[in-house]
Amino acid sequence: MRDEEWIMVRRPTVADLWNPCFSDSTSRPLKVIFNEPAKYWTDALPVGNGRLGAMIWGGVASELIQLNEDTLWTGVPGDYTNPNAPYALSEIRKLVDSGEFAEATAAAAKLVGNPADVYQLLGDIKLEFDDSHLSYDKETYQRELDLDNATVQIKYTVDGVEFSREHFASNPDQVMVTKISGTKPGSVSFTVYLDSKLDHHCKTNGESQVILEGHCPEKRIPPQVYADDKPKGIQFSAVLDLKISKGNGIVHILDDSKLRVEGSDWAILFLVASSSFDGPFTKPSDSKKDPTSDSLNVLKSISNLSYVDLYAHHLDDYQNLFRRVSLQFSKSSRSVVCLKKNQDGRVPTTAERIKSFQMDEDPYLVELLFQFGRYLLISSSRPGTQVANLQGIWNKDLEPKWDSAPHLNINLEMNYWPSLPCNLSECQEPLFDFLSSLSVNGRKTAEVNYETSGWVVHHKSDIWAKSSADAGDVDWALWPMGGAWLCVHLWEHYTYTMDIDFLKDKAYPLLKGCGIFLLDWLIEGKGGYLETNPSTSPEHDFIAPDGNRASVSYSSTMDMAIIKEVFSVIVSAAEVLDKNEDDLVKRVRKAQSRLYPTKVAKDGSIMEWAGTRFSGP
Template sequence: MFYFVYCNCYAEDTLWTGTPGDYTDPNAPEALSEVRKLVDGGKYAEATKAAVKLSDNPSDVYQLLGDIKLEFDDSHLKYTENTYRRELDLETATARVKYSVDNIEFTREHFASYPDQVIVTKISGSKPGSLSFTVSLDSKLHHHSGANNQNQIILQGSCPGKRIPPHIAVHENPKGIQFSAALDLQVNPGAIIHVLDDKKLKVEGSDWAVLILAASSSFDGPFTKPSDSKKDPTSESLNALKSTIGLSYSDLYTHHLDDYQNLFHRVSLQLSKNSKSMFNDRSLEVKKAKSPLTDLWSNKSEDDTVSTAERVKSFQTDEDPSFVELLFQYGRYLLISCSRPGTQVANLQGIWNKDIEPAWEYVHLFLLPLENSSIQLL
């Protein structure tokens, strides 16, 4: 049996390799003097090489927590051509995927709720009982996971205690920050849920399913060693799930929407009298053809909605002001999603990182004042 596997990455913004310490180089002042002399002399290549001496040990690396892995049967690989659509709605901070198989439309909706501190996914089929799939939690970091009869999956793991040299197995590194993720699975009455291999949950014959994910880490401030932390990430994750007991998908979505739109609706931007209102042109869209495993994007959907990829391409010859408005609001969406009370400072791609060896280590950059980048755009 072949399967269509969909992985939804999820992150926790306190996951880094390493431990607190003094990483300054006592020889840095001498190196700085050398760099300045080379720059003053116009020897920029030499200055760049000498600048390496300004730091001692390389910085530690931001880490991806893991994936929600969804496995569908092979019929989902044979969906009706031109029905696949992926959309990010900036007005609601909701991502959606839609496609049709044998006249049945399947939909996945995702949002991250700040007030409830969970990531929520709803999967549905337009035909009653048409939804069947398997869900599990996975991670590229050292971890173990298990499913239980309460329709939950719990994953526990640890970041490397020191920066990983390239191509060295993660589990060969001493433990660093501990982390945990807990997933709760809800289905409509009459649907069946099985535990598979003690690690997966299998849904059969459902109309819809809601996945609620909470995650936490043992990070207890920048000066506390992971080994000295008193935090229990598993308990914190399970407590976050407990707080959602009795809440429907509609309740969770309303909490998320009220919170997000309170910030997002602060600013509206219109650059041209002829440009569309932001709230009528609010989505970043792509549409794929042939297979969800390919990168073949078509230009337009059946209702003539222009994809984001096509708008980027056409902007070279037609500088559409509404596209500038859209990108401005996209930047605000990103900052609203990653810069809230209690979060860490946004770091490059940050919580959208999908690697454990990311480019530039996803460090915090100080090329612009962090207060300006995080506050003024909101």
């Protein structure tokens, strides 16, 4: 070929580069597999598009698909200030300075506030099949989540007919799709309807739609009866649209709220949902959004798309994120055995693999767990959605407990561990948007509660960007380092993407406000060091010198480590942005050398509190 001749070569796509496993890929698919329907919520399989989520149980005679939408929360925008806080703060600091740590802990209860609002569930899609499904062949049942295509599939056989259901949640088309089919023509018959634990009503719309309309409580614990017919909580709507095969099948309307399919070859369910939430600073009663109209418009936008089209859009969008990273551990003769079929010819279920891991470590299971974490993040956090809570977007309760993810729990949620090392930087955008909202309320909290400048956020927040200390035990609720800890993600995102505009326009203004608060929050203590007082180490306490148990002291190592890191980030960001001469940067540099040092015990361990004996959680 002559030098002047050129051949245009297309840029490799993600699919070209994707190589999740070795040559024996068929024996180690990225699938979560069960051989029976879910018995508990934690056994159901999650799908999500960042905003809409569903837990699919995989029942045979009846199916339950539990739905979530990320803006459904209790409450309204709140006031996160406490004018009495400065007086309590002064008292606490005096008690800490005098070594009365137990008394300081008791007094610190005056600084905790009202409980954060809680995440709600949208409702359920309920499917009821013919009685013949009660006698399905249990040996043929399989329920699986394929992480590579973000699809849940259920298969089983009834009287020689194989039935299958496919579920996926599309981000580009903002719809959750379910396809039900059978290998025998005219074998698909069922009743479908919507339900919810929230106050709601259902109605059919035309011959193939069910509309559910409802509202979230205005208060976290709602009254038994509303005073009027116009509740002021977030309003929502879900619309279920049904399509069946041409030629075979008929649809009946039951009770003006249910759809009955009879004798179809296949059926496809489309679920869309919207709410009246219009940002953390807008009261639901002031929102101009019409959830039902918005939902119907989404359905209208996809009305000309086939199931194949929708699935192709979903797959292209999802795999563009998921297939950026593959993880491969070296294969051994022992680990291959774990994925061989059982004596009955079945591939081992995920539960069986977990159980056998105790005796024979299966590196492929570790790969599956790693990729499952990435799957959950992609499915619960996308540009334009709300920040994921402790369980992503999946929740089944109206008043969930702490361990059921009712809140945006900052000191855990911020970890977002799959994001940066796994090249899912887009999935962090909701966190950064949320930080901007937190900084608005956090300025008011800092000014009124602590008489400081800048902005502050505590341990727990909600969709309304709550910035003050939550109601609860002091050992976790009183922790004004939440915003500072989250700010570290801003710098990590920049160092990963090298997006200078992000650093200049989004990250540095937030870092600046956080740094100003920390400088004001620090006070000069014994020995001339800059210290934090009061100071906690969330969910830990200690035995004070007088033998009493306490959780409030000064300059916990956790506090100081976070402050040191934030200050270091501010200095580094200033160098990039040529802001070394800014007053803030000069103040930070001056303060760095005066921060309370990390203390090391005689046994070489780091001491969380100076002069105290650690007790633990």
